[in-house]
Amino acid sequence: MADVLLLSAADVRAVFDLPAAIASQRAAFGALGRGEARPAPRLLLDGPDGGVAFCYVSRLPGTGAVAKFGSVTPGNAGRGLPTVSALVTVQDPVDGWPVAVIEGEAVTTLRTSAASAVAADHLAVPDASRLAVIGCGPQGRAHVGAIAQVRPLARVAMACRNPATCTAAADLAAELDLPVETAPSARDAVAGADIVVTATTSSEPVVLGAWLEPGCTVLSVGSFHPDRTEVDEDVLARAASIVVDHVPTALEQAGPIVAGIRAGRLKPDRPRPLGPIVAGLAEGRASREDIVFYNSVGLGVQDTAAATVIVERARATGAGRLVTL
Numbered sequence: 004m005a006d007v008l009l010l011s012a013a014d015v016r017a018v019f020d021l022p023a024a025i026a027s028q029r030a031a032f033g034a035l036g037r038g039e040a041r042p043a044p045r046l047l048l049d050g051p052d053g054g055v056a057f058c059y060v061s062r063l064p065g066t067g068a069v070a071k072f073g074s075v076t077p078g079n080a081g082r083g084l085p086t087v088s089a090l091v092t093v094q095d096p097v098d099g100w101p102v103a104v105i106e107g108e109a110v111t112t113l114r115t116s117a118a119s120a121v122a123a124d125h126l127a128v129p130d131a132s133r134l135a136v137i138g139c140g141p142q143g144r145a146h147v148g149a150i151a152q153v154r155p156l157a158r159v160a161m162a163c164r165n166p167a168t169c170t171a172a173a174d175l176a177a178e179l180d181l182p183v184e185t186a187p188s189a190r191d192a193v194a195g196a197d198i199v200v201t202a203t204t205s206s207e208p209v210v211l212g213a214w215l216e217p218g219c220t221v222l223s224v225g226s227f228h229p230d231r232t233e234v235d236e237d238v239l240a241r242a243a244s245i246v247v248d249h250v251p252t253a254l255e256q257a258g259p260i261v262a263g264i265r266a267g268r269l270k271p272d273r274p275r276p277l278g279p280i281v282a283g284l285a286e287g288r289a290s291r292e293d294i295v296f297y298n299s300v301g302l303g304v305q306d307t308a309a310a311t312v313i314v315e316r317a318r319a320t321g322a323g324r325l326v327t328l
Contacts, residue, residue: 005100010313010323012109018316019110021152024117024309029281031063031308032121035249036282039064040304045252047228053077053206055228057089059303067094069307073107075227077204086140086204087111093310101328103314108141111301114309116145118248118299119222123198124153125280125287126246126295127220131197132157137189137209137233138202139163139171142224146200147175147183159183160192162209190214201225201233206258212237217292223259227300232258234296239263243293247274248302257298274298 034040041062048056054076062068073089080086089107094100123131131154136143139161147159159181163169166185176183186192193199193214201210203225210221212235221242226233239245239259247253253260253274263269277297279285288295317323 005102006325006327007101008103008314008317008323008325010103010105010317012106014317014322015106015109015113015313018320018322019113019309019313021113021117021148023312023316024113025120025149025152027308027312028114028118028121028305031302031304032118032248032278032281034063035276035304036278036280036284042249042303045256045300045303047256050074050076053204059301059306061303061307063304063307063311065096066307066311067096067099067102069093069303069310071107071110071303071306073111075204080140091306091310093314103310103317105310105313110306110309110313112141112145114305115142115224115299115301116149118305119146119200119224120149120153121281122222122246122277122297122299123150123220125277126297127154127198128218128291130155131220133195133197134159135186135192135196135199136161136202137192137200138225139169140202142202143200144171144175146202146224147181148179150198150200151179151181154198156181160186160196162186162189162192198222203233204231205233206230207232208235209233210238211235212239212241215241215294217294220295220297222297222299224299226258226298227256229256229258229261232262234259236263236266236268238296239269241294242296243290244288244295245274246277246280246295246297248277248299250274250276252300252302253298257300260298
């Protein structure tokens, strides 16, 4: 029988800080860009009321297989529960036995925002200082701290579904010592922004291309399914460069990409992968004035890179609890 390390969300947060998360995502996308990663096709299963179950499996050099199974359930917001729930399992690279089971929502929140920080670092103009975040849930909040790790933020505007009662901006301003404010609308938040993050589960555009300033970088993390489209067609039309985390997956599952191709407005060969850019094999942007659009659907290699670091640090610090299966 095998001893398996159980790691709670608190354990994850104790051993996996933001710099470590960002480093893990640089490693993941660098490996993808060099052709060293082995991602399996992502599985999605539609559920009731707009819910989606998902499963990722992948390997990186020197790691065992890592799998994440979970769900995105928009209705959980009304139940006082997280929208995303998941478990991550880690196998030994030699004998294949399970070595860890990790609470996956904490992993997802950290690795997703950290990956966006990596994308922003390679795609945004070097002196980008004005950030707009559409969505004030866990991902929206996490993205403020993550982007602040790679760009000197002088202004952060957050657009919440109910700005009159949203406390995200005030909480983050105190926590991060940043000038974070609640915008009255998404359009007000985006006005003048150098970087725009959309972190919603919306099936309708929450950011329009007409709002964007030259040089803006848009990072969409909620358009992870064909029916999730956080940006309108003008965002893609105005973008000089369209970057995705994984081209084959994006062509099938990234809402704005799927919609653009289906309507004949976007050629399938236009989206290009982030991996080679992170690996130093391609440029992130051609001009300071370019608008760049990045669509992340989420990849198993991100979880593999994150889980590998989490397990190593948990073993070193004694975090978690061992059980025998």
